[in-house]
Amino acid sequence: MRRDPLRSQLVFPLAAVLLFWTYMTVSVAIQSGPNIDERAHLGAGLFFWETGRLDAYLVNPPTSRILCTAPIALFRQPIDADWVNIDDDYFAELGRRPEFALGGSYAEHVGNHRIQKDLFGGRLITIGLSIAIVIGIGVWTSKLVGIGAAVVAMLLWLCSPTVMNYSATIGPDIWGAAGGLIAAIGYARYRCHRNFGSAALLGLAVAAAILTKYTWVFLPLLLVVLEVAVWVRRRPDEESRSTWRFRLAEMFLAIIVCLVALHVMFGFRDGMDRIDSVAYCSRLGQTVEEWLGPFPSPIPVEIIRGIDLQRVDFENGKPSYLFGEHSDHGWWYWHLVALAVKEPIGWLLLVGSGIAALLVGGFRQSTSSSQTHHPDRWIVFLFAAYVVVLVCCQTGFTRYLRYLLPAYPFLCILGGLGADGLWRHRVGRLVVSACLFWAVAANVWIHPLPHAYFNELCGGPKYGRRVLLGPSIEWGEDHWRVQQWLEQHEALDYRLIGTYSPLDLPLRLLKPAQSEHDLRHPAAGTYVWSVNELYSESHRDSPFRSMRPSGRIGYSYLIYELPEQFEKGERDIQGPCPRSTATPNRL
Secondary structure (H helix, E strand, O other), X not given: OOOOHHHHHHHHHHHHHHHHHHHHHHXXXXXXXXXXXXXXXXXXXXXXXXXXXXXXXXXXXOHHHHHHOHHHHHHOOOOOHHHHOOOHHHHHXXXXXXXXXXXXXXXXXXXXXXXXXXXXXXXXXXXXXXXXHHHHHHHHXXXXXXXXXXXXXXXXXXXXXXXXXXXXXXXXXXXXXXXXXXXXXXXXXXXXXXXXXXXXXXXXXXXXXXXXXXXXXXXXXXXXXXXXXXXXXXXXXXXXXXXXXXXXXXXXXHHHHHHHXXXXXXXXXXXXXXXHHOOOOOHHHHHHHHHHOOOEOOOOHHHHHHHHHHHHHHHHOOOXXXXXXXXXXXXXXXXXXXXXXXXXXXXXXXXXXXXXXXHOOOOOOOOHHHHHHHHHHHHHHHHHHHHHHHHHOOOOOOOOHHHHHHHHHHHHHHHHHHHHHHOOOHHXXXXXXXXXXXXHHHHHHHOOOHHHOOOHHHOOHHHHHHOOOHHHOOOOOOHHXXXXXXXXXXXXXXXXXXXXXXXOOOOOOOOOOOOHHHHHOOOOEEEEEEHHHHOOHHHOOOHHHHOOOOEEEOOXXXXXXXXXXHOOOOOOOOOOOOOOOOOOOOO
């Protein structure tokens, strides 16, 4: 078989790009502080290696935390196990989330320096997985369309600031993207080779997706619906009834293999227990218990408990923010808005062109081989749509763009398909080249702060607060930068007003923040404000909002220097604060 010369020519440039991306992401992993969930994942994962128990952090599957903490558990220096000494009644209490207590206990036990090393070790595993994803995207896209589209799809994955940020984080989101990609490839293979072997592999692939992110828990239902749709579209005389009996048997085998794999992962604990054996916290869970309680549960009880706990958060609601409006619930379109402002515009244009071209049927089928693979393009679209629709339906709170990450591999592939259609025209080539350059330049420019990226639609990172707050601004990533700044300015009489307490991340030099009254009428001195805190609803009338900061730490902390003439009764608190050249824009 002759090797494609274009493919051979692109191997070394792509390897160089991937190596450069790895260097950038590793530097992010070194410099970024832990977010709240990340420390909980670390504690829950190490709890498994100490005790073999999976009942910590039930709202997420155990795969990511077990594998990310494996090198830490295997190669760390021995420590006593006192940090896991948490009462079993704490775990048994209805609605309790013990993973945060475990994370805090471990952090206090080993200290800040050890936490940094452990986090970095776990983050390297996620970075390696992200590299595997980009290779999988390239291989599948090259079979779907061609090597050119594959290159674009791979670059889109690498040029996403969101992908880079969460690739340098311990968490289930990048793992969910990998699991979804594996399941989609498994289903595409089953469609090409319909036999019992491919059906069994499909079952394993779907189980892998569910065990990485519970977003995929309804994936078996989606695949059954797709198979029924295929059957409805075909004429009765195209295939005999006996053939379709085999198809039903194959799908049944896939579902059985998937269920067995799920039970194997959870050690067959409480296998096939009654649905009403679980104490449900959510209203949805209680409704399910009322209707289906006497029936045995086909999936492990731990999965049901985890989904039930997550559902409680959506039913109770959490503070959410969009376009300057604070709310105790979310908006169905929040994730679409977040995607539109948190990714480079060039990235969005390519992905949008792929979706539009697929929906209007604008792809030219130049070869019979391309026509053969055309249905797989719809698999890509449907998997992406499944994630987007499911996430947008959860409106109890809207704070995390990362919930869309399982759809990112498919969005990148769609971007490659769009680029393939545009590349056929001279102007289209210029558009594709400009979009890729735009995306690459944006990702390089924001480094090493990918979590803070906002595109030009909202004015860039400095003005992202006008659209989004919370984890979209900062979720703990800048805490070590804050600590570095405080150590460098130890002599200053500063007040730190942040969203996290010293217990969440020990800032040794932290000085007590003033009371609410004093913050409304601030005295002279240096104030370090978290953007999330300053623009929260509780500080709606803060005079600092009308002041001009003298500097910033990253893009999530603002520094205000109030001189002596701003003492109480001697200053106009609405006036601007003079700028200082001593504070760098970034650390």
